[in-house]
Amino acid sequence: MAIIPSAPASADEPLAIMGAGLVGSLLALYLARRGHPVQVFERLPDPRQQGLLGGRSINLALSDRGWRALAGVGVADDIRQVGIPMYRRVMHDGQGQLTFQPYGQENQAIYSINRGNLNCTLLDLAEQEPGVQITFGQKLLQLDLPGRRLHLQDVATGHAHDVAYQRLFGADGAFSAVRGALQRTDRTDYSQQYLEYGYKELTIAAGEGGSWQLEKNALHIWPRGNFLMIALPNLDGSFNATLFFPYEGDKSFAALQTPADVTTFFTTVFPDAVPLMPQLTEEFFDHPTGSLVTIRCFPWAYRDSVLLLGDAAHAIVPFYGQGMNAGFEDCTVLNQLLDQLGEDNWPTVMKAFETQRKPNTDAMADLALYNFVEMRDRVADPRFLLQKKIESKIAAQYPGQWVPLYSRVTFSPDTSYAEAWAAGQRQEAIMARVMPLIQNELDFDKPEVQSLVAQALASAY
Amino acid sequence: MAIIPSAPASADEPLAIMGAGLVGSLLALYLARRGHPVQVFERLPDPRQQGLLGGRSINLALSDRGWRALAGVGVADDIRQVGIPMYRRVMHDGQGQLTFQPYGQENQAIYSINRGNLNCTLLDLAEQEPGVQITFGQKLLQLDLPGRRLHLQDVATGHAHDVAYQRLFGADGAFSAVRGALQRTDRTDYSQQYLEYGYKELTIAAGEGGSWQLEKNALHIWPRGNFLMIALPNLDGSFNATLFFPYEGDKSFAALQTPADVTTFFTTVFPDAVPLMPQLTEEFFDHPTGSLVTIRCFPWAYRDSVLLLGDAAHAIVPFYGQGMNAGFEDCTVLNQLLDQLGEDNWPTVMKAFETQRKPNTDAMADLALYNFVEMRDRVADPRFLLQKKIESKIAAQYPGQWVPLYSRVTFSPDTSYAEAWAAGQRQEAIMARVMPLIQNELDFDKPEVQSLVAQALASAY
Numbered sequence: 001m002a003i004i005p006s007a008p009a010s011a012d013e014p015l016a017i018m019g020a021g022l023v024g025s026l027l028a029l030y031l032a033r034r035g036h037p038v039q040v041f042e043r044l045p046d047p048r049q050q051g052l053l054g055g056r057s058i059n060l061a062l063s064d065r066g067w068r069a070l071a072g073v074g075v076a077d078d079i080r081q082v083g084i085p086m087y088r089r090v091m092h093d094g095q096g097q098l099t100f101q102p103y104g105q106e107n108q109a110i111y112s113i114n115r116g117n118l119n120c121t122l123l124d125l126a127e128q129e130p131g132v133q134i135t136f137g138q139k140l141l142q143l144d145l146p147g148r149r150l151h152l153q154d155v156a157t158g159h160a161h162d163v164a165y166q167r168l169f170g171a172d173g174a175f176s177a178v179r180g181a182l183q184r185t186d187r188t189d190y191s192q193q194y195l196e197y198g199y200k201e202l203t204i205a206a207g208e209g210g211s212w213q214l215e216k217n218a219l220h221i222w223p224r225g226n227f228l229m230i231a232l233p234n235l236d237g238s239f240n241a242t243l244f245f246p247y248e249g250d251k252s253f254a255a256l257q258t259p260a261d262v263t264t265f266f267t268t269v270f271p272d273a274v275p276l277m278p279q280l281t282e283e284f285f286d287h288p289t290g291s292l293v294t295i296r297c298f299p300w301a302y303r304d305s306v307l308l309l310g311d312a313a314h315a316i317v318p319f320y321g322q323g324m325n326a327g328f329e330d331c332t333v334l335n336q337l338l339d340q341l342g343e344d345n346w347p348t349v350m351k352a353f354e355t356q357r358k359p360n361t362d363a364m365a366d367l368a369l370y371n372f373v374e375m376r377d378r379v380a381d382p383r384f385l386l387q388k389k390i391e392s393k394i395a396a397q398y399p400g401q402w403v404p405l406y407s408r409v410t411f412s413p414d415t416s417y418a419e420a421w422a423a424g425q426r427q428e429a430i431m432a433r434v435m436p437l438i439q440n441e442l443d444f445d446k447p448e449v450q451s452l453v454a455q456a457l458a459s460a461y
Numbered sequence: 462m463a464i465i466p467s468a469p470a471s472a473d474e475p476l477a478i479m480g481a482g483l484v485g486s487l488l489a490l491y492l493a494r495r496g497h498p499v500q501v502f503e504r505l506p507d508p509r510q511q512g513l514l515g516g517r518s519i520n521l522a523l524s525d526r527g528w529r530a531l532a533g534v535g536v537a538d539d540i541r542q543v544g545i546p547m548y549r550r551v552m553h554d555g556q557g558q559l560t561f562q563p564y565g566q567e568n569q570a571i572y573s574i575n576r577g578n579l580n581c582t583l584l585d586l587a588e589q590e591p592g593v594q595i596t597f598g599q600k601l602l603q604l605d606l607p608g609r610r611l612h613l614q615d616v617a618t619g620h621a622h623d624v625a626y627q628r629l630f631g632a633d634g635a636f637s638a639v640r641g642a643l644q645r646t647d648r649t650d651y652s653q654q655y656l657e658y659g660y661k662e663l664t665i666a667a668g669e670g671g672s673w674q675l676e677k678n679a680l681h682i683w684p685r686g687n688f689l690m691i692a693l694p695n696l697d698g699s700f701n702a703t704l705f706f707p708y709e710g711d712k713s714f715a716a717l718q719t720p721a722d723v724t725t726f727f728t729t730v731f732p733d734a735v736p737l738m739p740q741l742t743e744e745f746f747d748h749p750t751g752s753l754v755t756i757r758c759f760p761w762a763y764r765d766s767v768l769l770l771g772d773a774a775h776a777i778v779p780f781y782g783q784g785m786n787a788g789f790e791d792c793t794v795l796n797q798l799l800d801q802l803g804e805d806n807w808p809t810v811m812k813a814f815e816t817q818r819k820p821n822t823d824a825m826a827d828l829a830l831y832n833f834v835e836m837r838d839r840v841a842d843p844r845f846l847l848q849k850k851i852e853s854k855i856a857a858q859y860p861g862q863w864v865p866l867y868s869r870v871t872f873s874p875d876t877s878y879a880e881a882w883a884a885g886q887r888q889e890a891i892m893a894r895v896m897p898l899i900q901n902e903l904d905f906d907k908p909e910v911q912s913l914v915a916q917a918l919a920s921a922y
Contacts, residue, residue: 189654190652192652
């Protein structure tokens, strides 16, 4: 008897996605691969025609959770071609002296990826799937939740039209219009919290012949206590630098009003970077100052008809390089739940999704805020770097038992964010007891240190 | 030389208030008394014609901060006529046994006031002021913040029209449309957090000839661990009862689906109340289930042109009876700042207002959540009631040095909410050391208790 493969029972059910950014386009791929027709609506114009991607950061750090999600639809290898692995942090001090901190074990790296390229690649791949239709320039004016209708406006013509949906996925980012509608339903918790810091994107120029003027395969950090600059490599030899800086105060955006102010300040605090930034003052005043928001909400689902994913559900600050990775992991988890619970079981799938993801994305939001302090301040502290070296020694001595927090978050996609954060806090408590006994790396071998670590590990797990 | 009294310089500047509820109408009175023309816009119809006031609670507890704000425009005495003083909590246990806890010293009371009556009285008083114009049925469709224009819709006719303003006061409640516009500006922190409890308003009937079937001058509580019912007296002999109850779980709204469920449950847990509630099952299913939200946001001002007050800025849960009092205190504080900083100095006044009020309303939000646990659970605990008696003894022995938290919040309008909360936490820490030495009231006289209290007080202040 021949086995005739049949499409899943709900394959003809129209699914709508609001947002064709990174998460929306990857989600379209996932749902299409499951056999669903998918309609995607995006407010902005097609980035493949416009070359524009709003005011978002240009470079992103793609790591293992992101790779796993891309591999799930078979596109990881394509994208790895256009990524630049970054194996370590390079810290630049006030005199231009460098120190180094590997991100993980040898060969473990996070990847600098251009947001625009990645988005365009995912859009191309999604559109190649049968059943996927992407319409750009569609602004969500109103969402009729009980009636399951999108009220959209074509931005180019001004024409408004309605689209019915059975399920809607809100992947429309930190300022999600879909979430805006959910927020006005009763008993929806919501918060948006801004840092008193903004960011400014600047350029470190390529060298001659497209060479890199700083170490290519690294993420560069200029930690300065209450502010910092970072830089990620581009394929063309340049680096995208980002200054994270207070809005107000002594050293702040408010205090830098003229090109001379900017030049003086940068020359003083980033002396090794300034010669590599020929467009510094122009860019400083031409580029917008971005704000840094953490968004939390719950529930993410409206009955069995709407589900938020990505930044729409859990926008975070960028200091752990996990915003996109967390959004991509949403796609992995949703796909797993559809495998486990069945294609037709949307009420259960949506409920399970928000229940499983919410504690993890909350933990990730906390981790991202925590890492802000680490990046701008602690990585400049010799005691902190010594602690990281001691932790590496513990990790080598107790393989599997001691995994650095950064590795759990970045390189351990089978560990949830919440588990990673809890384990990181346990390890931090152990180090708070160990470090008072340590003056230098060799002290790790002292019997009292060895015994304390052994004891602490035995009782912590 | 004759002194010619002149109107303040800005007296002809048009001020707009969105919202003609309790805070909006009191604010209109304050601003009009200062010589400003005031235009008030309210989404709902005139309650004096409609007799309708949305789904908000029917009775409110007015206390000293509220009285002071009413006295500031000379209307406290009028309103005291229609209030019922409540001198103590009366706790009803599962067998209908009563225990008592005075709210303050003799003659100190909170007042049960009908929300509708109070609102109508304030509207009448505001409209009697020259320069005050109140327009009902005006829905705020859009707020043009930079252009200082309200885009309003007349609800009755559907007609939309624009109103220009120089200053706008958002007194439009917990779901404020004015705040909605501020929220979409960059770097506005905002959160809405719901309890997993809802409330249901019910009626305890008047006795024969309009008599009260429970002690009239008291707030009645049926504390039941994880839920509770309260009742406040009305002038007609009835009481408004409110059940605060989990949405989900074993004992919850979800678990009570039929009139028989309701009757069985109430008879079991509120045996002394049920005979006084002849309409219980009808009301339980006819009345909506209200939700309980805490709203925090910041800033409250948009430049020098818009300011949020009352629930629009700081909606809280009702368990301390301070929501309206906090909103009324906003009017007192704004009026004081206009006295201190000058009528024309709106940028400074708005900044000072939000800076001064925000820590206080945050403290009040925390206090209200804290008191939920106290009312539903702790007041049923004999140890808690013993502690309150010991605290009264300390207060008597150290007059002025020990003021109960409830008194600071409710009867001490010169103490800010933040100061009250901080002092309350200090006192709670002292009681945590004292109570282990106490088995009964007489133990207060034991030398070790006396010495501990004296020492703790000396070091705490």
